[in-house]
Amino acid sequence: MFQKQTYIGRFAPSPTGPLHFGSVYTALASFLQARSQQGQWLLRIDDLDTPRNIKGSVESILSTLDTLGLYWDGKVAYQSQTLDVYHQVLEQLALHQLIYPCICSRKTLTQRYNGRCRYQTIDLVLPHAWRIKTDQQRLSFKDVLQGSVSECLSEQGDFILKRKDQIMAYQFAVVVDDHLQGINQVVRGYDLLDSTPRQIFLHHVLGYTLPSYMHVPIIIDEQGYKLSKQTLATAVDLTQPESLIFKLLTLLKQNPPNALKEASVDELLAWGMTHWNPAHLQGCSQLTIPSA
Ligand SMILES: [Zn+2]
Incomplete structure (x- = not known):
């Protein structure tokens, strides 16, 4: 008999600053998608673009996830620790004249x-x-x-x-790492949808099993700009993690009941896992952040 494959998802931020509202939105979506299927949720720091890395970001990212109760499985992975593998894969591709x-x-x-x-x-x-x-x-x-x-x-x-x-x-590093970590579902922001065909091509060329992809809406500000480090989006406000998660669940269109407004982080996440239904986000590419 076939055994159902364990879901392995991941969250892979770059250490280019603290997590902003848009990044915790994506983190929560990928967390709930994994946990609602009793899956694993891995954390990987995509730190290859060294000139863009900002000191202290990793600590800040880990502590933000911790405050929000978004606990990952296993050890934190770092792309910078996989450099040998990327080089080996490149050598193989060069040998076969594919690059x-x-x-x-x-x-x-x-x-x-x-x-x-x-x-x-x-x-x-x-x-x-x-x-x-x-x-x-x-x-x-x-x-x-x-x-x-x-x-x-x-x-x-x-x-x-x-x-x-x-x-x-x-494009390249992400495909190699997703393969190495056995990731079989990729949940990430809509802004990366464009890069997916190139990554699928690489999966094919390298003979890797293709994960499934789910691109959640990106969060834009009231001026219509995507929240990102480039637009100097500020670190997410963690003074009230409960109300932040409630707000995120609402923006994930999960319709949390008002009674949950008094709930703890753990209760909110437990509710989120039980009721998670990504179909509410079907076809949605962007959402405007509600003003505070
Ligand atoms: Zn050229």
Whole structure:
């Protein structure tokens, strides 16, 4: 008999500042999605883009999750501890001529990469990035909330796995890590939906099992801007964790009953797990943060 596969989900913030309202929204969604299925919820710090990392962020992220009762399973994983594996995977891809070095500068590139370096011999002494060869094939997948998504990768061109500044590209590292950690459901913000076809392509090329994807709405402010570190979204206010979770459950369209307004963090999360129904977010790509 087949045994139902254990759900393994994750939350993977970058240590580029404290968690803001939008990031805890996504964290709670992925937590509830995992816990409502008796699944594991792993925490991974996506810390490869070292110039963007901010000291003290990891401590701040961990303590925020702790305050909100969002306890993760096992040890915290760090992408920076997987560098050897990324290099091994790159070597394998190079060996099979699935990737090639690219010396183009950002200035000479428009949105779509035209494959300039794909058919040239590149002197590896020059600073170079590594790109993967894409093809004409159309990639389609069904997002749990956003429905069918389809894209032909050649529309964007061959994409980068390792940047010229030696930093592993997000697309690549995330796929390798999700595979290493056995992640079988990815819950994350709608802003990353675009990158999913490229990641699915990588999963195929590397022979990894594909996780399922669920992209939850992003939170925008009243001016219509996405809350992010770039828009200087401030650290989420933790003075009243109970009311914060109530507010998040409401924004997750779970309709928590008013009686829960007096509940503790643990009671709120327990209610959230029992009543979790992501279908309420079907087709929703963004939500406006209610003013305090
Ligand atoms: Zn190039």
